Amino acid sequence: MNGECYFCHGLVLADESEDIVLQDHGDHRVFLHRQCAAGYNVIETRVGPSSGADVVCPVCGDVESL
């Protein structure tokens, strides 16, 4: 499913791997463009054997791993 970017309100396509979808996150879903998340400093890329990223939910402040 698609949604609106929390920051710029542009369309986020859930099947675009570049974009970020926090699903089943509390009672809200959050859609973010990766570049918007980076611009607002809510994404932290992990380095090391388990590649991935941690995202701070802009709605509730919880950290979600991608």
Ligand SMILES: [Zn+2]
């Ligand atoms: Zn955006």
Ligand SMILES: [Zn+2]
């Ligand atoms: Zn949240």
